[in-house]
Amino acid sequence: MDKPTLFIANKNYSSWSFRPWMALTGAGVDFEEVLIPFDFPGGNPEIKAVSPTGRVPVLQHGALKIWESLAIIEYVAELHPQAGLLPSDRAERALARSVSMEMLSGFGALRNACPMNIRRPKGRIALPDGVKADIDRIETIWRDLLQKSGGPFLFGSFSGADAMFAPVVNRFDIYDLVSRDNTLAYMETMKAHPAWRKWEEAARAEPWIVEEDEV
Structure with a gap:
């Protein structure tokens, strides 16, 4: 095929x-x-x-x-x-699916308040209710998984779970939402990945400008 x-x-x-x-x-x-x-x-x-x-x-x-x-x-x-998109261990696969599904179905306050925008100048905005709770929960997920795996990615090596959180890394970065060292270290690991850099380079070169929406 x-x-x-x-x-x-x-x-x-x-x-x-x-x-x-x-x-x-x-x-x-x-x-x-x-x-x-x-x-x-x-x-x-x-x-x-x-x-x-x-x-x-x-x-x-x-x-x-x-x-x-x-x-x-x-x-x-x-x-x-x-x-390696899924961990080889069955229990780890189940955990990876759990956090990926939580990302897929949750964190609506963060999505709505802080749309992904690679080209947006970095800077804080006023955050509506619910965003802080979303941020805290995501940071907890990352902290727990990184402590368990030893990093540098959520399950040790790069996986689909990291990809599911990739837009959140952009949101945390451009809206200046986080300050914990372990969170920032994981974000730097993600932003240094060759795939991230390739996407970012292409995004910055795009000619289109549209309203900020989660799409």
């Missing part, structure tokens, strides 16, 4: 695209990338032509289409178990 194609949106803004792209690129998985910018007020109709939900990301592998970031990561982890 041919290598998969990952459909994504603007790298500067699309947190959901960032997650599987970071996972696949960081794990060395070979895939084709197709970027469809959401540069229309009602969304780009080209996205609806390739996505059953009208949203990105979508991974196409032969006739199969997989949508939602975590589902894509899980599918590729099954195709390429040697890539």
Whole structure:
């Protein structure tokens, strides 16, 4: 079967695209990338032509289409178990899935108040109710996993769980939300990853400017 194609949106803004792209690129998985910018007020109709939900990301592998970031990561982890997207230990895999699902379904206050934006100048904003609780919970997850694994990534080596939290690293950084040493050290590890740097470079070079939204 041919290598998969990952459909994504603007790298500067699309947190959901960032997650599987970071996972696949960081794990060395070979895939084709197709970027469809959401540069229309009602969304780009080209996205609806390739996505059953009208949203990105979508991974196409032969006739199969997989949508939602975590589902894509899980599918590729099954195709390429040697890539390390999931921990080899069963208990660790269950823990990785738990924190990834918590990221997938939670932290709405942080998402809404602090959209991902690679090009945004660093600076604090007034935070609405709920954001501090989200920040505290994420820092607790990171602290506990890093203490357990010994780092430098959440489960020792880079995995899909790190990719699921990649947009949060950007949010914590550009909105200047955190100050704990262990949190900042993990963020620096993520930002130094070659996959992160490749995404960031492309995001900064994009011409599109759209309203800040979680997409």
